[in-house]
Amino acid sequence: xxxxxxxxxxxxxxxxxxxxxxxxxxxxxxxxxxxxxxxxxxxxxxxxxxxxxxxxxxxxxxxxxxxxxxxxxxxxxxxxxxxxxxxxxxxxxxxxxxxxxxxxxxxxxxxxxxxxxxxxxxxxxxxxxxxxxxxxxxxxxxxxxxxxxxxxxxxxxxxxxxxxxxxxxxxxxxxxxxxxxxxxxxxxxxxxxxxxxxxxxxxxxxxxxxxxxxxxxxxxxxxxxxxxxxxxxxxxxxxxxxxxxxxxxxxxxxxxxxxxxxx
Ligand code: KIV
Numbered sequence: 001x002x003x004x005x006x007x008x009x010x011x012x013x014x015x016x017x018x019x020x021x022x023x024x025x026x027x028x029x030x031x032x033x034x035x036x037x038x039x040x041x042x043x044x045x046x047x048x049x050x051x052x053x054x055x056x057x058x059x060x061x062x063x064x065x066x067x068x069x070x071x072x073x074x075x076x077x078x079x080x081x082x083x084x085x086x087x088x089x090x091x092x093x094x095x096x097x098x099x100x101x102x103x104x105x106x107x108x109x110x111x112x113x114x115x116x117x118x119x120x121x122x123x124x125x126x127x128x129x130x131x132x133x134x135x136x137x138x139x140x141x142x143x144x145x146x147x148x149x150x151x152x153x154x155x156x157x158x159x160x161x162x163x164x165x166x167x168x169x170x171x172x173x174x175x176x177x178x179x180x181x182x183x184x185x186x187x188x189x190x191x192x193x194x195x196x197x198x199x200x201x202x203x204x205x206x207x208x209x210x211x212x213x214x215x216x217x218x219x220x221x222x223x224x225x226x227x228x229x230x231x232x233x234x235x236x237x238x239x240x241x242x243x244x245x246x247x248x249x250x251x252x253x254x255x256x257x258x259x260x261x262x263x
Pocket of ligand 1: 023042044045046047084179181202212213214
């Protein structure tokens with residue numbers, strides 16, 4: 001099978017073909033996701049919550065992310081692997097370059113950073129040095145303490161405009177993918193239409209170019225799953241079928257439904 005690259009995802013956006021992203025943290029689940037045709041695998045710092053049992057992603061270290069990225073990269077082909085930069089690992093451009101190198105050398109094809117315009121310089125420097133960047137805006141979980149909880153972002157016009165401006169600034173700086181998490185559907189759809197960069201949504205409605213879910217959530221393993229989650233194991237035969245059902249539902253637009261999103 002042909003490797004999925006950023007060019008594949010850009011072409012899919014141009015052709016209005018939706019693609020999928022799923023988190024994975026080890027080689028076996030990465031292999032199952034890739035075999036189900038899931039184009040991109042995110043080694044998310046959500047592992048701090050779903051694997052390590054923390055209440056947030058903040059305790060996750062770059063060494064732990066590198067370890068899980070190495071595991072995932074051994075099973076993920078032909079999917080594109082995105083390595084998540086954990087809390088404070090990109091506080092300065094120098095930190096970002098040193099720590100992004102660890103994830104790229106561990107097998108990531110791209111790194112993901114949470115934050116807005118303050119990251120423009122960092123994104124530019126990483127991109128110029130051969131590190132593709134996925135930006136992440138909206139409900140960025142590493143800022144949970146600043147937000148005062150896991151709450152929907154961009155609901156008032158000023159906040160919505162700031163997210164739209166940040167998205168453009170990061171794309172102009174060289175970000176080649178964007179995750180939008182827990183923002184109103186209409187805002188996510190507008191940003192997706194305005195940008196040439198593919199946009200992956202989670203709790204952001206059906207108007208984005210792609211969807212991402214945390215694997216443990218979509219397998220029904222999270223005690224109180226967020227509203228944007230659908231359990232794809234229910235009624236299915238096994239994990240492989242759940243992954244295939246998720247991929248099919250994203251592609252044919254049957255996931256997410258309006259009840260998975262926010263106004
Ligand atoms: O860490 C993660 O899994 C993520 C997704 C929720 C987008 O950032």
